[in-house]
Amino acid sequence: MTDQRPVRLLLCDDHAVVRAGLRALLGSAPGVEVAGEAGSGEEAVAMASSLRPDVVLMDLQLGSGIDGVEATRRIIGQAGGDAGGGDDAGGGDVPRVLVLTTYDTDADITRAIEAGATGYLLKAERPEELFSAIHAAAEGRTALSPPVAHRVMARMRDPRPALTGRELDILGQLARGLGNREIARALFISEATVKTHLGRIYDKLGVDTRAGAVAVAKEQRLLS
Structure with missing residues (x-):
């Protein structure tokens, strides 16, 4: 009108x-x-x-x-x-x-x-x-x-957190017990990049620790 x-x-x-x-x-x-x-x-x-x-x-x-x-x-x-x-x-x-x-x-x-x-x-x-x-x-x-x-x-169709391929790679390395430096070497990226991805992973999974991220990832079947 x-x-x-x-x-x-x-x-x-x-x-x-x-x-x-x-x-x-x-x-x-x-x-x-x-x-x-x-x-x-x-x-x-x-x-x-x-x-x-x-x-x-x-x-x-x-x-x-x-x-x-x-x-x-x-x-x-x-x-x-x-x-x-x-x-x-x-x-x-x-x-x-x-x-x-x-x-x-x-x-x-x-x-x-x-x-x-x-x-x-x-x-x-x-x-x-x-x-x-x-x-x-x-x-x-x-x-x-x-x-x-x-x-x-x-x-809504799939309530699992939508992680990127790189985030899933890092999550897999976390599950192996690797530290940031070891993850960086394994994936050929910098430690700063690892830290950035970890922050995003924590946000998406609603956790604030490495152990919490691995636990939620296993619960949500995000790890192969």
Whole structure:
């Protein structure tokens, strides 16, 4: 309807250039008004309380402060409600949070959804898809990029953590009792790379120790 008020949007990204680009892009979006922009998670939480936007467009990685997931959790929590429901655009007190990120790992998607995000969009999407997702989020409808929707469906069909081939290789070496240096030598990669993969493995399996990772992997039959 032409007389429907525009969706009031709060941008949150720690890169000023990205925010400027999004603001310029959304200037051409029908029925969308950029009410403000935040450069950190803490700032987004404060501005969401004062501006009361319909939708918060939230990046996940936000520098040294709280990340987008924690900011999402606080924004929804301070409004005292569940942002997953409702039908009227801008009709409730709880802002809808639409994640806009380059990260599409199972761990990131799961954390964002559990924090209360209404949608999860990748920055590679076309502008028209972003505009549509913003309106969908404002109406309380779930908006997911196709790759994200695919991951969610795959996770529902097979609840086992989706580890990459390299992560499975490292997990196998862990099960053999090898240390980081030995794993690096065995797989011809650096110790720093091993540590990076271990962090991702821990996140996906919901553990924080090597022994815990091996135990969960055996329970989930992830080891050959």
